[in-house]
Amino acid sequence: MIETHCSLKSFNSFAIEAQAEQLFHLTSRSQFPALITHIKQAKQQNMPILILGGGSNVLFCEDFAGLIIKVELLGVDITETAHDFHLCVGAGENWHQLVSDCIDKGMDGLENLALIPGVVGAAPVQNIGAYGSEFKDFCQSVEYIDLASGEVQTLNREQCLFGYRDSIFKTTAFKNALITQVQLTLSKQWQPQSRYGALNDLDKTQPVTAKQIYQSVCEIRSTKLPDPALLGNAGSFFKNPVVKKELADALLSAHSTMPHYPQPNGDVKLAAGWLIDQANLKGHQIGGAAVHQQQALVLVNRGEAIAADIIQLAAFVRDTVKQKFDVELAHEVRFIGAQGETNLAEVLANV
Ligand SMILES: Cc1cc2nc3c(=O)[nH]c(=O)nc-3n(C[C@H](O)[C@H](O)[C@H](O)COP(=O)(O)OP(=O)(O)OC[C@H]3O[C@@H](n4cnc5c(N)ncnc54)[C@H](O)[C@@H]3O)c2cc1C
Structure with missing residues (x-):
């Protein structure tokens, strides 16, 4: 039921190597009392807790120093x-x-x-x-x-x-x-x-x-999308940004073909993939990580990437798009550090 010092490589679609201190496979509702007991013990030892599904929307930035609950309840x-x-x-x-x-x-x-x-x-x-x-x-x-x-x-x-x-x-x-x-x-x-x-x-x-x-x-x-079984990735890495109408209008006057979707509150949603593509970042590589050649919104593990490669590439993409379009990209992928959820800014501040 509980594994210790467990590799997470096959539990994240980026196929990044990282370890979990403990991994609990939650396969049945009858395990709920045992799970709660494990959680109490983990908390007494100041261990962080993480809930994990298929691992297709997470980036393990480092080893996880706590208890991961892998949810496998069927029916x-x-x-x-x-x-x-x-x-x-x-x-x-x-x-x-x-x-x-x-x-x-x-x-x-x-x-x-x-x-x-x-x-x-x-x-x-x-x-x-x-x-x-x-x-x-x-x-x-x-x-x-x-x-x-x-x-x-x-x-x-x-x-x-x-x-x-x-x-x-x-x-x-x-x-x-x-x-x-x-x-x-x-x-x-x-x-x-x-x-x-x-x-x-x-x-x-x-x-x-x-x-x-x-x-x-x-x-x-x-x-359109790379199969994570063949090329590690977590789908769309960034969310489509929603910007003020003034900024969208200014960008449209310079880029008339820019995809844009007016929102009910007057703001405008832009296509993050289009912005990354227009910044000429398709195929851009850092270490074993790259912006996918066909789909600019997807960052991929070319096989040998470590978490730091993906993190550096994400920062480069974010900064380049900011410089070129004055648009802030926020990541959709959940960043997981040793102590739980973190984010790109926090991870970069700690290197
Ligand atoms: C190739 C590819 C294409 C994708 N396309 C899309 C798309 O078109 N649209 C889209 O929306 N997403 C897309 N995604 C992202 C991803 O598939 C979704 O976010 C999906 O719901 C993640 O499921 P998961 O089980 O892998 O979650 P995980 O990655 O395991 O977890 C994601 C988050 O949910 C939390 N979580 C997981 N299970 C539970 C639970 N039982 N209770 C509480 N919290 C939980 C985790 O703690 C984590 O924060 C894509 C990903 C890939 C790799």
């Missing part, structure tokens, strides 16, 4: 009413497998979110999204165990405070919340979401099916 329960399917899914279920199984069973809705790596329990944390859909569109509630008290609690969708790559689970008040299962609702009155990006190219003269969207999303993603 999918399906019920239905006249209007909806209701799914109760264990946090350790593979997200893409869930999407794929739903499509096979004729339960449509999740198709735009196909091929997003990771497990179900991590999906609410950053409200995963792609091709015009987000996790929140299907979320009914999220169950978690409070690792401080051992109590199991449930938040409904509104209480989760979902935003762009954001939720209540990213706040410090919820750092002890280990998501155990999620409840999803898939409407039987399915409506396609096919007006986004490359999905626009689907033949609209025929009624489009969820299976077609699913297949298109899988095809597009497989050609």
